[in-house]
Amino acid sequence: MAAATSANLPYVAFVYTVKLTKAGGGEDGVIAGFxxxxxxxxxxxxxxxxxxxxxxxxHQLAGPAKYPSRLVLKRGLGDSRYLWSWYQKVMQGQIERQDVTVTLNDPTHGEPLSWTFHDACPVKWTGPELHASNSAVAFEAIELVHRGVLP
Structure with a gap:
């Protein structure tokens, strides 16, 4: 997968792009850059x-894997309505888990590095600072909990 496909062209200026996949399939595609x-x-x-x-x-024995921190995506630009809607569902008790793939964009269009977080769910939303001189539709941060990193 090349970093600059037509699906994520608006986000190539960002270092990371994010793709969501609903539980049970149904990929939503690249929705934001961070x-x-x-x-x-x-x-x-x-x-x-x-x-x-x-x-x-x-003896030191390896035990189970744990994920000690939340996945925090900051300084994003993208489909903030979709992310806000997802977060609102969680606030209303409708937990909708999705696989979230974070891809490190490669400016040379080589093989990108990516991580897929299984069954992620938003738990904190931080909106943008609103300035009349800035027309960008952006958000500051979204924090996600997840059930592990898929290989």
């Missing part, structure tokens, strides 16, 4: 096991 993404983190829990008679060390 200049900052944080919370791309995975941590493997480590369990310590002491072996009787072995005093030189403790």
């Amino acid at each position: 200049s900052e993404v944080s919370g791309i983190a995975v941590e493997i829990e480590v369990e310590t096991l002491r072996e009787g008679g072995e005093n030189r060390f403790e």
Whole structure:
């Protein structure tokens, strides 16, 4: 997938683009571009096991993966109505989880790097600062919880 397809041309100026996929299929396509993404983190829990008679060390066993932070998409421009509508559904108790793919745009149109967050759900919305001199339809940040990063 090239970074500058017709579906995401408005967002190539941004470092990251975001694509949503509804649970059970039904891809919505690229809906926004962002200049900052944080919370791309995975941590493997480590369990310590002491072996009787072995005093030189403790066994360190890899446990389950955990996702210690929320996915935060900042300084975005795109279909803010769609994202706001999704957030409003959650506020009304209609939890609609979607897979969210964050793609690092490659200006040389090489193979982009991407992460897909499974069953994401918005939990915080921060709107734009409104200025009469600025006509851009933008939003400051949206925070998502998710159930893991898909390979």
